[in-house]
Amino acid sequence: MDDLSDEELLIAYRDGDAAAFKTLFHRYRGPLFNFLLRRMRDRGRAEELYQDIWTKVIERCEEFRGDSKFSTWLYTIARNRCIDHSRRMKFRSYSSLDAPRRDSDQPLVERVANPGPSTEQLAAGATLKERIAHAVEELPEDQREVFLLRQLQGLSFGEIAEVVDVPLNTVKSRMRYALERLQHHLEDLREPAQ
Amino acid sequence: MNLAELKEQVLELIDREMVDPEGVDEILAALPGGREYFGRIKAAMDLAELLPMEEPPAGLDAKILASAGG
Numbered sequence A: 001m002d003d004l005s006d007e008e009l010l011i012a013y014r015d016g017d018a019a020a021f022k023t024l025f026h027r028y029r030g031p032l033f034n035f036l037l038r039r040m041r042d043r044g045r046a047e048e049l050y051q052d053i054w055t056k057v058i059e060r061c062e063e064f065r066g067d068s069k070f071s072t073w074l075y076t077i078a079r080n081r082c083i084d085h086s087r088r089m090k091f092r093s094y095s096s097l098d099a100p101r102r103d104s105d106q107p108l109v110e111r112v113a114n115p116g117p118s119t120e121q122l123a124a125g126a127t128l129k130e131r132i133a134h135a136v137e138e139l140p141e142d143q144r145e146v147f148l149l150r151q152l153q154g155l156s157f158g159e160i161a162e163v164v165d166v167p168l169n170t171v172k173s174r175m176r177y178a179l180e181r182l183q184h185h186l187e188d189l190r191e192p193a194q
Numbered sequence B: 001m002n003l004a005e006l007k008e009q010v011l012e013l014i015d016r017e018m019v020d021p022e023g024v025d026e027i028l029a030a031l032p033g034g035r036e037y038f039g040r041i042k043a044a045m046d047l048a049e050l051l052p053m054e055e056p057p058a059g060l061d062a063k064i065l066a067s068a069g070g
Helices: A006-014 A017-040 A043-063 A069-097 A118-123 A130-137 A139-153 A157-164 A168-185 B003-019 B021-029 B034-048 B059-068
Strands: none
Touching: A006 A043, A006 A069, A017 A043, A017 A069, A017 A130, A017 A139, A017 A157, A017 B059, A043 A069, A043 B059, A069 A139, A069 A157, A130 B034, A130 B059, A139 A157, A139 A168, A139 B034, A157 A168, A168 B003, A168 B034, B003 B021, B003 B034, B021 B034
């Protein structure tokens, strides 16, 4: 089973082989979960979307045409779900922050005195890995998703271009800008040149 | 190649370095600031390797596999 391609595994699953799905699932579960975690920056949402996306894969595997790779199909579904979810959350958060609360005439947004620690405060107390994770989460969304698809799943720039639906050169530029930003945020971690 | 062109092609150059280190070194040596920029991007890539990976909850995995008929 391990020597079958992703696409062959999906076809085998479609033909009724549940073990094929299990193999495919284990190839992607870690990278997909971490993509969602870093893209959404919220564990609860990432878990919700993780389950939702795999459910979509199970429900829609008949639609997989095989003219694209399974990885790009999976991440296109994942990205679309993230976008839909963020849209819904934005709408909900605008409504709830602007609306007066039952126990007060003042909207919640005006009553939040302390939004939490600053970026600098967070960075100062963090371990190396936490700092890197934080720096990644601070990347602009378009750069972050390209960076994560490359870093976590090892997609080629061409595959990423297909997933995010932009030209190849745009993907490469976004990756470069992401690395420049990371380097800037983590400058102090570099060893001094000999 | 000037510095702006190097920036545009830095990802290709990093890949190329694995198969043609001398060729890349020649390009960097001929370009003031080139080696430094190249080193910075490579350092960022090295740090990115340390991005912590988290495990999805086992309960969710079991649920997904059960719904797939596994």
